[in-house]
Amino acid sequence: MSQPPGKRSPLILPALVFLLVIGVVEGVIFSYKGKLYSEQRLQALTFAADLRSNAERELNNVLYLTRGLSSYFSVRHDSLERDEILSILRVAYQTSPLIRNFGVAVNYRLTYVYPPEGNQAAIGLDYRELESQWPDVKRAVEQRRPVLSEGVDLLQGGKAFVYRDPIYVDDAYWGLLSTVIDAEPLLDAMFGVMEGDSRHRFSVRANRRNQQPVHLWGDDALFHQDGVVRLTSGRDWEFVVQTRTGDTHWLPIFTLRIFGWVLALVAALGTYSAVLHRRQRLVPGSRDRKSALE
Template sequence: MKKWFDGHHFLPFDTGLGRRQAQLFALLVLVACVWLGERFVQNHVNEAEAAKKYVAIAQASNIRSRVESQLNSLLFLSSGLSSYLFVRSENLREAEIHDILKALHGDNPKIHNFGIAVGYRVRYVYPLAGNESAIGLYYPDQKNQWPIVERTIREGRPFLDGPLDLVQGGRGLVFRLPIFIRGDYWGLLSTVINVEALFSAAFDGMDSSQVSFALQRDEMPTSARLPVYGDMAVFDDPGVVTQSILVPGGRWTVGVVSREDGRLERFALLARISIVLVSCFIAGAIYSAMLNRIRLSELALYDRLTGLANRNLLQSHANLAFSRCERHGGMGCALLFLDLDGFKSLNDTYGHDAGDSALRVTAARAKSVLRATDVIARWGGDEFIVLLEETMPEGVEVLANRLREAIEQPIRHKHREIGVGVSIGLAWYPEAGENLDAVIRAADARMYEDKRARKQAS
């Protein structure tokens, strides 16, 4: 058991426990630093993810707006043409239709062609060049188009179909608008939209360097999803942001994901490594400081050569022991004063190295004989003091003999055996005095009596 000094009294302190406490505290500091660092990294990552999501949402809204704008401008043309056909349905003239279709088309690269079917057969197409195969097309014979055409007519509302393969070649979106006169189906107006030109115009000048996006058609009423534009793998990304575009007869979905360049992941990894290293450094510094404090306490309270308590620590133990003795009464406190015989001669003969070895061995042997509750201190030079609590005279006498027997065993030093004797003086508190100094003086006097008696006996 070791002690701290609080300025007034030495307080019991187990240095082994102190080291474990220092280790535990350093570990707690390490965990706390790592936890705080992880919170910082996670907050930064969350903010970055939120910023990326905001960019994706803003870009999705931008894409939706651009696509809707382009589609509406084209579908508006079809609405105007359907009004004309409604008015002129009974007096259609091919030259007049040609001129109107030509004016509406206006060499717009986004419009592949217009088609007008009277009944279920395509009768008029503009431009004709490249679309000759569409003239005379009978919809019921077209397995890939008839279901949509039939549905458009049955429901009596426009429908945007595609992208799909065109009879005249290529792929396009087909906007079909049924025309009814006095409640009866008259014909079908089809506007074939050039997919590449449409989306090229929609996304012209748009900065898409930070995101990847795609469009898909949500087929109603089924849950089928058909590709419209871009890489459909975008929709498999767990971080995809989606927005809907209502189109005639259905709905398109815009999917946008922020592009990963790995910078955020690299930052998080490097930050976490740095946090762990800094946390280890801080915890290590704290542990080292606490160990230094423990070592300083050991230097203040313990004899550096033998590791035994020094005078200061003995005084603290004695104060506590004497206080307990006064409170409880009964068995008293005994003090043994030990002085090595022939120690000066040993130093002179074999050197101080041998003397130091003899002191260390003596301390170890004495500790091996004592109880865990007993205290042994190096008083100075070759003098040792043993403080015993709750003991009886007969027990002290037995212990003194055991100490003498253990200490006087030969000591092996540098391949030679050396030996020392020990004189022991005993004093009791409070009979010998009211404080430690008085008790030590009494024990010291009796130690000299023992020393003289031993010399005379030899």
């Protein structure tokens, strides 16, 4: 049999009201957090896209000369002389402060280098004898397209990006044009300006075929963390971005939660008072008996 209304605990309904209000408030907070997360992901993705765009722009500003030089050498290969080749390389070298040197290999032997100062150790080298560089040279020749090598340790000392463009004459391999770019100033031009964004942390690496990735910028540990935004480029570069604003919205969430608990408590107390008042009205003569006992 069910309990008479007067025998039920007066706390049941207030407790249910309290839990209902808390549930509604927590649902609102959950929805708010979801919206914040979506906005932060979108901002991080936009930032990653800007990183990729800036990297491509800065790199292309340096490399556009290489394709033009390759075409020129392909057409003029029969009439080119040493002084003319070096003059052409000198003019191209002066167009960008990021270029460390240009090199022209006839067949696979590096024959012309500009500027020669500081690069004497490279002149006359055969790429086939360089274990660290030969795979990329071979790939460029076989695929008949330029190949960018990141983080190359140069024989002259230092690290660089090397852009190798194979030269074909009458469908036959003739030689290779290499553009050597100082890594540090190029990377700073690509990503240094982006470090000023206080809302995001980022890291960049180049994923190389059958080799370990080459770390280019930022904290490499970001690649092993959850919740980051990842973006790749046509050069097999990978960009990861982590938002720094994950905890900046704690105050409105904390305020909303406190407000919710206070509202739930007030609603529960109001319900409890209403239940007691209703009980007194439903029990006949309760007030008369209470007066008689007094």
